[in-house]
Amino acid sequence: xxxxxxxPRIVPDFDYLSEKEFKDTKDREIEDKEEPENPDSLDDVKDxxxxxxKEIDKIKEIINILPGNLPQTYRDALNKIQSDLLNPPxxxxxxGSSDMEIESETETDTIxxxxxxxxxxIKIGDTEFDSILLFPEDNDINVKTTxxxxxxxxxxxxxLKDKNDMYGNFVQKLKLMIQQYMRELLYIAKIGHxxxxxxxxxxxxxxxxxxxxxxxxxxxxxxxxxxxREQKTRLLNKIFNIDQTVVHLIANKVSYEQRQRYYDxxxxxxxDYIETQxxxxxxxxxxxxxxxxxxxxxxxxxxLTGSTIxxxxxxxxxxxxxxxxxxxxxxxxDTQKGYKEEQEKQKQVExxxxxxxxxxxxxxxxxxxxxxxxxxxxxxxxxxxxxxxDKSGVVNSNGSAVxxxxxxxxxxxxxxxxxxxxxxxxxxxxxxxxxNSGNPIKYSMKNDLRSYKIFNSNTTHSDCSAFVKGVxxxxxxxxxxxxxSDQVNKNKNRQWVFNINELQPGDLIYFKALRGDKYQGHAxxxxxxxxxxxxxxxxxxxxxxxxxxxGANGLRKFNFTSGxxxxxYMEPRxxxxxxx
Numbered sequence: 001x002x003x004x005x006x007x008p009r010i011v012p013d014f015d016y017l018s019e020k021e022f023k024d025t026k027d028r029e030i031e032d033k034e035e036p037e038n039p040d041s042l043d044d045v046k047d048x049x050x051x052x053x054k055e056i057d058k059i060k061e062i063i064n065i066l067p068g069n070l071p072q073t074y075r076d077a078l079n080k081i082q083s084d085l086l087n088p089p090x091x092x093x094x095x096g097s098s099d100m101e102i103e104s105e106t107e108t109d110t111i112x113x114x115x116x117x118x119x120x121x122i123k124i125g126d127t128e129f130d131s132i133l134l135f136p137e138d139n140d141i142n143v144k145t146t147x148x149x150x151x152x153x154x155x156x157x158x159x160l161k162d163k164n165d166m167y168g169n170f171v172q173k174l175k176l177m178i179q180q181y182m183r184e185l186l187y188i189a190k191i192g193h194x195x196x197x198x199x200x201x202x203x204x205x206x207x208x209x210x211x212x213x214x215x216x217x218x219x220x221x222x223x224x225x226x227x228x229r230e231q232k233t234r235l236l237n238k239i240f241n242i243d244q245t246v247v248h249l250i251a252n253k254v255s256y257e258q259r260q261r262y263y264d265x266x267x268x269x270x271x272d273y274i275e276t277q278x279x280x281x282x283x284x285x286x287x288x289x290x291x292x293x294x295x296x297x298x299x300x301x302x303x304l305t306g307s308t309i310x311x312x313x314x315x316x317x318x319x320x321x322x323x324x325x326x327x328x329x330x331x332x333x334d335t336q337k338g339y340k341e342e343q344e345k346q347k348q349v350e351x352x353x354x355x356x357x358x359x360x361x362x363x364x365x366x367x368x369x370x371x372x373x374x375x376x377x378x379x380x381x382x383x384x385x386x387x388x389x390d391k392s393g394v395v396n397s398n399g400s401a402v403x404x405x406x407x408x409x410x411x412x413x414x415x416x417x418x419x420x421x422x423x424x425x426x427x428x429x430x431x432x433x434x435x436n437s438g439n440p441i442k443y444s445m446k447n448d449l450r451s452y453k454i455f456n457s458n459t460t461h462s463d464c465s466a467f468v469k470g471v472x473x474x475x476x477x478x479x480x481x482x483x484x485s486d487q488v489n490k491n492k493n494r495q496w497v498f499n500i501n502e503l504q505p506g507d508l509i510y511f512k513a514l515r516g517d518k519y520q521g522h523a524x525x526x527x528x529x530x531x532x533x534x535x536x537x538x539x540x541x542x543x544x545x546x547x548x549x550x551g552a553n554g555l556r557k558f559n560f561t562s563g564x565x566x567x568x569y570m571e572p573r574x575x576x577x578x579x580x
Contacts, residue, residue, distance in 0.1 A: 045160045049085045052164060055171045056082045065182055067201055067318045068233050070311065074174070076242040077307075080249060081167055088160055089253050155263050159256045162297055170304040177308060181315045185322060192326025200322045205338025215331060218324045222335075225321035232314045240307040248300045255296035259289040361436070368431055411455035411474045418476050418580045419506025425475035426538045426546050429454055429467070434555045443550045445519075452482075464536045467548035467555070468508055471538060478580060484510060484533045485522030491578050498527060498576040505541035506580070511573040531575055539577065545570075 056078050063071045063078075189197035204222045211219045262285045268275040325335045334340075410432070414424040433441040433454055444450050444461035451459045452470035462470070465483045472480050481487035488510055497503060513521045513534040521534025537547040543561045548554065560566045 042157060042160065045157060045164060048164045052168050052171055053082050053085050055175065059175055059178065062178060073237055073240065077245045080242065080245050084249055085167060089256065152260065152264050155260050166301050170308065173308045177312050177315065184319055188322045188326045192329045194329060199336065200325055202336045202339045204325060204335050206333065206335055207338065210337065211333055215328055215333065218327050222321050222324040225317050229314055229317040229321065232310060232317065236307065236310050236314065248303050251296050252300050255293045259293045262286050262289055408453065408456040409474060410457060414475055419504065421475035422472055422506040422538065423540050425471045426540065429471055430546060430555055430557055440554050443548060443553050462548050464548050468536050468538060476580060484536050485524050487536065488524050488526060488533055494578040494580065496576050496578045500570065500574050503539045503577055504579060505539060507539040507577040509537040509539055509545065509577040510575045511535035512575050514573060526575065533575065
């Protein structure tokens with residue numbers, strides 16, 4: 001058909017160049033004489049990686065518009081991808097560089113064979129011909145020259161380019177997907193008469209009786225889409241998460257490094273059969289790891305692309321759900337009624353729970369106040385031996401201490417046996433400096449922060465051994481030692497128990513460090529065995545202990561009758577306990 005409309009192009013023949021053609025010819029001649037680009041330069045790869053990283057920043061700014069937990073799912077993955085873009089693995093040979101700022105190095109890596117001697121390679125088209133047979137001898141030929149770069153840097157550059165292409169494709173798909181989703185979501189919110197697009201994220205749970213007969217089909221579709229979207233989201237979280245992203249990043253890096261390793265090896269000079277065969281084996285290894293590298297890249301590409309496909313389905317499902325909500329809201333049906341009723345019930349439950357908690361706390365405070373009043377009226381403790389020289393812990397008839405153990409202490413005096421004093425003082429510490437008090441003490445092992453003066457309101461930090469020392473010193477006037485090893489060594493001659501079932505109230509418990517613990521404690525010898533003592537607690541009785549621990553960032557009280565505290569905390573770490 002096109003032949004019917006054929007029109008010959010009739011133009012005059014010129015035997016001279018126009019001014020523009022002449023200028024273009026000169027420009028090409030100048031370009032041909034320019035210094036060839038450095039093949040080892042990574043500037044273009046770096047610029048592309050930075051561009052993609054900036055695109056990721058833009059996506060992270062708007063990703064909160066996605067429904068459910070999709071924002072967090074993608075934010076974690078995008079952070080890892082961004083880090084991988086800007087911090088690629090180094091070149092193994094000579095250490096290399098860990099970032100994109102790679103200076104061109106004078107490498108001597110060469111591949112045996114013609115035209116690979118490190119000099120300028122002349123390329124004339126795609127096929128090599130004898131120029132004398134094709135052109136006259138006096139004809140000038142413009143030949144573009146290219147420097148041969150090092151093979152190891154070529155492998156690195158191809159790896160970085162492959163990643164840029166893959167990440168660029170992923171980011172572009174994600175960006176377009178979010179843009180399309182945002183446009184339609186905002187339009188649906190507008191025509192559905194919603195005050196904000198955020199109202200569309202509220203779960204639809206309106207009773208069926210509230211929906212008219214003509215709109216029940218729309219309400220049913222909303223419920224169906226909600227279930228479908230939640231199922232797809234769970235699937236996405238299972239197959240696309242930070243752990244899986246890290247797995248692919250590691251596999252990707254390993255395949256690149258394995259490939260780089262064999263390209264870093266040079267062919268031997270083939271003097272005999274053995275060297276020729278060895279060169280052949282090296283060639284096979286290079287091909288093998290080329291395939292593994294390609295497969296790793298392809299697996300990573302499928303992983304990223306698969307996530308965008310599933311995410312696109314989730315967003316389309318949510319938009320279908322949003323259209324149904326818009327239709328109901330436009331017709332006067334409150335799509336948030338069920339949600340509002342559920343929130344109101346939740347508030348009532350929370351209010352009741354808060355009221356019960358306050359009543360319980362008030363009763364506990366009244367109980368503790370009555371106990372303190374009783375202690376204030378107590379006389380001298382007849383069980384006090386006075387063998388430690390200090391009169392701390394001895395009370396006058398008016399209830400005040402003769403000589404407080406700790407300067408600035410705000411502790412109330414206690415009475416009873418030594419063990420009872422320790423327990424009472426520990427509970428007093430819990431009430432004054434525990435997590436529910438107005439001035440909770442925090443945990444720190446730093447010498448310039450930790451203090452045993454736990455009953456001084458100005459003290460902000462303590463640790464396990466300082467807490468035990470402070471409680472015992474306030475209660476009995478006895479200084480058991482500064483740290484866990486000091487306390488064990490200083491009190492070896494006291495009565496010790498090495499069976500956890502033989503503990504009595506007021507006993508001071510010591511733990512050993514387990515393999516894998518971040519803090520390994522201090523080396524001690526006790527009962528003929530060597531340990532690394534790392535922690536101390538106070539036994540309150542009835543399988544209950546109190547401690548100052550990093551795990552609670554302060555004081556913690558718990559029961560170890562059963563469960564994790566018994567099988568994973570107390571029993572495997574217990575060394576022994578001594579009593580005063």
